[in-house]
Amino acid sequence: MNPFLTVLLFLIPIFLLLLTRRRTSQKLPPGSLGLPIIGQSLSLLWAMRVNTAEKWLEKRVRKYGPISKLSLFGNTAVFIYGQAANKLVFTCDGRTLANKQPTSITAILGERNLLELHGEDHKRVRDALVSFLKPECLKEYVGKMDGEVRRHLEMHWEGKQKVTVLPLMKTLTFNIICTLLFGIEFGARRDKLVNCFQRMIQGMWSIPINFPFTRYNQSLRASAQVRKILKELICQKRIELEQKGTSSHRDLITCLLSIRGKDDEAAISEDEIVHNVMLVMVAGHDTSSVLITFMVRLLANDPTILAGVVQEQEDVAKSKSLGELLTWEDLTKMKYTWKVAMETLRLVPPVFGGFRKALKDVEYGGYIIPQGWQIFWVTSMTHMDANIFQEPTKFDPARFENQPTIPPYCFVPFGGGARICPGNEFARIETLVTIHYLVTRFTWKLCCNDDTFSRDPMPVPNQGLPIQIMPKKLMSH
Known part of the structure; x- marks a missing residue:
């Protein structure tokens, strides 16, 4: 064979491969991946810390437009934003995009969390969680939540002149979770769990470098202790369910243990119960406590809106006899208060953003998001878009x-579509009951007029929001 032809036949495949690679690279979104492993992680975390994210x-x-590539927390990712981006994230089928959190979150919470x-696993576990968190079931727990809020205020607010709101709200929401969701009574086990839990959540968004001095390592060790406590609790709940015939809806763990699949086998594995209970702990503890804290701050800054909330809540209080617990029907009358909560969620969404993983090449915005890459989306980008919300910085x-006038997939504090947070109704009840007792029992003034906050990764107001409190004369309860 002609030597020239031999070389040509040899070079053609190489040329075609290079051409294909060039075309693919041209279709990749613009942007830099930065340093290996670290990428833009430290830069983003610092921006979150100083509230410039x-x-x-x-x-x-x-610089790059509405889609750009970067590297976060050890993974190659593409940042996308806007209504179309949110719709892609929340509605794309499970064969194209999969739930995939950063390595740090997966390692801390466990790989079987929601x-x-x-696919089918997501539907099975989600359905199990929803069976406990749906409104019909939660109606039964309004009274219990009322009791927790009253106990909290008596212990930590009454008789005080000054309190710091965020740590107290975290104490309250954790106690509500322990009582309602896990059935853990006050005592040594609950104290140990809260201590481990607080250390665990500190490394949720961190670079996954497992050295003894890193946040990631400390969170992993705390996570192991939380799992141990939960496994002991599951064992105890299983015995109570089998031997004493406990009600399957007594608490979330008992509910998950009682769900049966084919051949009367457990529908949810022990690992799935542990990992999803940990997820619910994180979601229920941080989101509601942040929402209530920022509502307290925003109400202190806006007397007109505060007056509207107080009027609505005092009307509810007047309809109750002395010591009577709030009911589901009372919550349905708190429409204005919930609008205030939603506007707070728009301005300060507790969840900064999230991740998905491309299971195959995805064409989006004229670019290719390669298989295996992560997709990074951020909640506040549409919330603060003047084309969607007029005067977005105004409360x-x-x-x-x-x-209905708000375009779909633009207001997404709880996600959207099939991916909407199953705990959003739980958060609504928790928030309304707490705000009811705060505004009917106290007035307050901010001790710190600095309106800044940092993200770690949840929003934290300056100094945890210290306020001066004055008791109100109780109306009826």
């Missing part, structure tokens, strides 16, 4: 008077 992302958008599952609950 939105500006950090806006700078990326100005944020990691997709205006009236935006939610007519919710």
Whole structure:
């Protein structure tokens, strides 16, 4: 064979391969991946810490457009934002995009948690959680939550002149979770769990370098202790369920243990119970405590909106006899208060953003997101878009008077579509009951007029929001 032809036949496949690679690389979103493993992680975490994360992302958008590649927490990722981006994240089928959190979150919470599952596994575990968290079931728990809030205020607020709101709200929401969701009574086990839990959540968004001095390592060790406590608790609940005939809806763990599949086998494995209970702990503890804290701050800054909330809550209080617990029907009358809560969620969403993983090449915005890459989306990017919400920096609950006017997939504090948070109704009840007792029992003034906050990764107001409190004359309860 002609030597020239031999070389040509040899070079053609190489040329075609290079051409294909070039085309693929041309279709990759713009942006830099930065240093190996670290990428842009430290830069983003610092921006979150000093509350400039939105500006950090806006700078990326100005430089690269609405889609760009980067590297976060050890993974190659693509940042996307806007209504279309949210719709892709929340509605894409499980064969195209999968739930996939950063390595740090998966390692700390466990790989069988709802944020990691997709397809039939996701549906099975989600359905199990929803069976406990759906409104029909939660109606039965309003009285218990009322009792927890009253006990908390008596212990930590009454007789005080000054309190720091965020740590107290975290104490309250953790106690509500322990009582309602896990059936753990006050005592040594609950104290140990709260201590381990607080150390565990500190490394949720961290670079997954497992050295003894890192946040990641400390969180992993705390996570192991939390799992041990939960496994002991599951064992105890299983015995109570089998021997004493406990009600299957006594608490979340008992509910998950009682769900049966084919051949009367457990529908949810022990690992799935542990990992999803840990997820619910994180979601229920941080999101509600942050929402209530920022509502307290926003109400202190806006007397007109505060007056509207107080009027609504005092009307509910007047309809109750002395010592009577709040009911589901009372909560349905708190429409204005919930609009205030939604506007707070728009301005300060507790969840900064999240991740998905491309299971195959995804074409989006004229680019290819390669199989295996992560997709990073951020909640506040549509919340603060002036094309969607007029005067986005203004605190205006009236935006939610007519919710259908808000375009779909633009207001996403609880996610959207099939991926909407199963605990959103639980958070609503928790928030309304707490705000009811705060505004009917106390007035308050901010001790710190600095309106800044940092993210770690949840929003934390300056100094944890210290306030001066004055008791009100009790009306009826």
